[in-house]
Amino acid sequence: MELTCESLGALLPEMIDGRLSKEEEMGAATHLATCENCRLIVDETNQLRIAAREHGRVEMPDEACARIRVSLEAEQARG
Amino acid sequence: MLRDRHLAEDLVQDTFLKILRGSAPYTGDGSLAGWLYRIGYNGALDMLRRRRETPPDATAPETWTVATEASAESSVMAMVLAEALDTAIQELPETLRAAFVLRDVEELSTSEVAQVLGIGESAVKMRLARAREQMRVSLGDRLWN
Numbered sequence: 001m002e003l004t005c006e007s008l009g010a011l012l013p014e015m016i017d018g019r020l021s022k023e024e025e026m027g028a029a030t031h032l033a034t035c036e037n038c039r040l041i042v043d044e045t046n047q048l049r050i051a052a053r054e055h056g057r058v059e060m061p062d063e064a065c066a067r068i069r070v071s072l073e074a075e076q077a078r079g
Numbered sequence: 080m081l082r083d084r085h086l087a088e089d090l091v092q093d094t095f096l097k098i099l100r101g102s103a104p105y106t107g108d109g110s111l112a113g114w115l116y117r118i119g120y121n122g123a124l125d126m127l128r129r130r131r132e133t134p135p136d137a138t139a140p141e142t143w144t145v146a147t148e149a150s151a152e153s154s155v156m157a158m159v160l161a162e163a164l165d166t167a168i169q170e171l172p173e174t175l176r177a178a179f180v181l182r183d184v185e186e187l188s189t190s191e192v193a194q195v196l197g198i199g200e201s202a203v204k205m206r207l208a209r210a211r212e213q214m215r216v217s218l219g220d221r222l223w224n
Contacts, residue, residue: 013208044215055161056184064088
């Protein structure tokens with residue numbers, strides 16, 4: 001399976017999610033071995049996914065959690 | 080999504096109050112996580128609609144801390160990365176931002192994101208691909224290069 005930059009780009013979402021078929025995986029590997037630009041795009045997109053997973057979340061301040069807890073408990077008490 | 084921590088806190092509270100009051104019962108369609116996020120997402124859309132009538136408060140700082148478990152040695156890099164991510168996420172158009180955050184930050188499945196956003200899975204994939212590309216280019220300028 002011969003892939004072009006364009007066809008690899010179309011497969012990128014499935015590739016990043018690890019959902020390529022064996023045939024697609026082989027085609028992608030062959031293309032990436034010779035295309036520096038596509039290799040860069042795949043590497044950066046993988047880094048982005050890892051960064052988003054590890055550093056993308058924010059934590060709510062303790063005082064906000066406490067305020068919300070009080071509000072929910074008051075609602076429950078009202079029935 | 081709201082780009083305002085006070086509104087985000089209000090949204091969390093409103094979301095759980097709606098659940099507690101049974102005003103948005105789970106019907107069994109889709110996952111529980113998708114249902115929960117759907118209530119929050121709809122609430123966020125309502126808030127955004129209301130907020131569009133008044134300009135955002137540019138002086139309000141975003142003070143939520145980034146959730147990292149980094150050692151002291153790597154915490155500076157983690158903070159730099161988190162800040163850059165946050166900025167790039169804020170720069171995404173609203174529809175792309177929602178798809179990216181739900182899928183790549185909150186790690187919902189594609190079908191759950193579709194459930195939350197009320198769109199088809201192919202539309203989710205399309206939005207996600209566009210969001211990742213914009214994020215990649217944006218972060219590439221700031222971090223990778």
